Amino acid sequence: MSDVSGLAGKFDSWQRMSFDPARCPVRDVLDHLGDKWTTLIVIALAGGPRRFGELNRSIPDISKRMLTQCLRNLERDGLITRHVFPTSPPSVEYRLADLGRSLLAPLQALVEWAEASHQSVRDARLRFDGVPSNT
Amino acid sequence: MSDVSGLAGKFDSWQRMSFDPARCPVRDVLDHLGDKWTTLIVIALAGGPRRFGELNRSIPDISKRMLTQCLRNLERDGLITRHVFPTSPPSVEYRLADLGRSLLAPLQALVEWAEASHQSVRDARLRFDGVPSNT
DNA sequence: CGGAATCCACCATGATACTG
């Protein structure tokens, strides 16, 4: 329990500071990762530098608007860097900064958990949905 | 790189299956964790079983509505279990299921990354915001 | 090509009131 229940202790301390965002890293740092695209972009960049258009194509259904916005947030947080090549037409390359690369390990752990748990979750959903509310 | 770049490989395979939710665990399983409250609830339950009202009080600003909804999702996905004690007034206890407990380790890794990176991110933001767009 | 700006739809969340 020593290791994992550390989360419970963290929760208590966050609670004591009223989840003040300035001191609660989770709300402040991790929130962006729930963005729907951000995580995917980070993973896409795990394979190496990518250009804007490449990212746009490699992530189906993402709009330029959202791609731009997420990239900006990631750049602002120092997770990625942006390199403009003043060619014509312009070419912009994004790559993970050191800070961004350091996120890959914990992120991968989470992804692997998701893969390992996928079937269990799907089964649980079937069971839950199949159970008649009562009767 | 062998370990971490595994994410790049995963991305490629997801891409090949067009990110089909049925086969892409990330979109299907991890999406709920971006919910804004879900992760916090899981962490709150890391300390042991909690009653509805306890959770409601221990997480400031969460509404009963959202708490109920998140708890239902977590229960549906098999991450937590719900135990009703037919006392009067009624008492309902939530606790992590095995599947939910197995999430704690990767989650903690992510939280620890957030804590370790918090200052770096804040610094990066100051730098980014402070930099005059050009001039 | 890369991005900014605008408009718009929807969903997540919040507030409130009601129920068992």
Added chain:
DNA sequence: CAGTATCATGGTGGATTCCG
């Protein structure tokens, strides 16, 4: 106490258009 129902709204994200 532990919800449910209803309504209001704000932000997230999509589609489109314009710019350098």
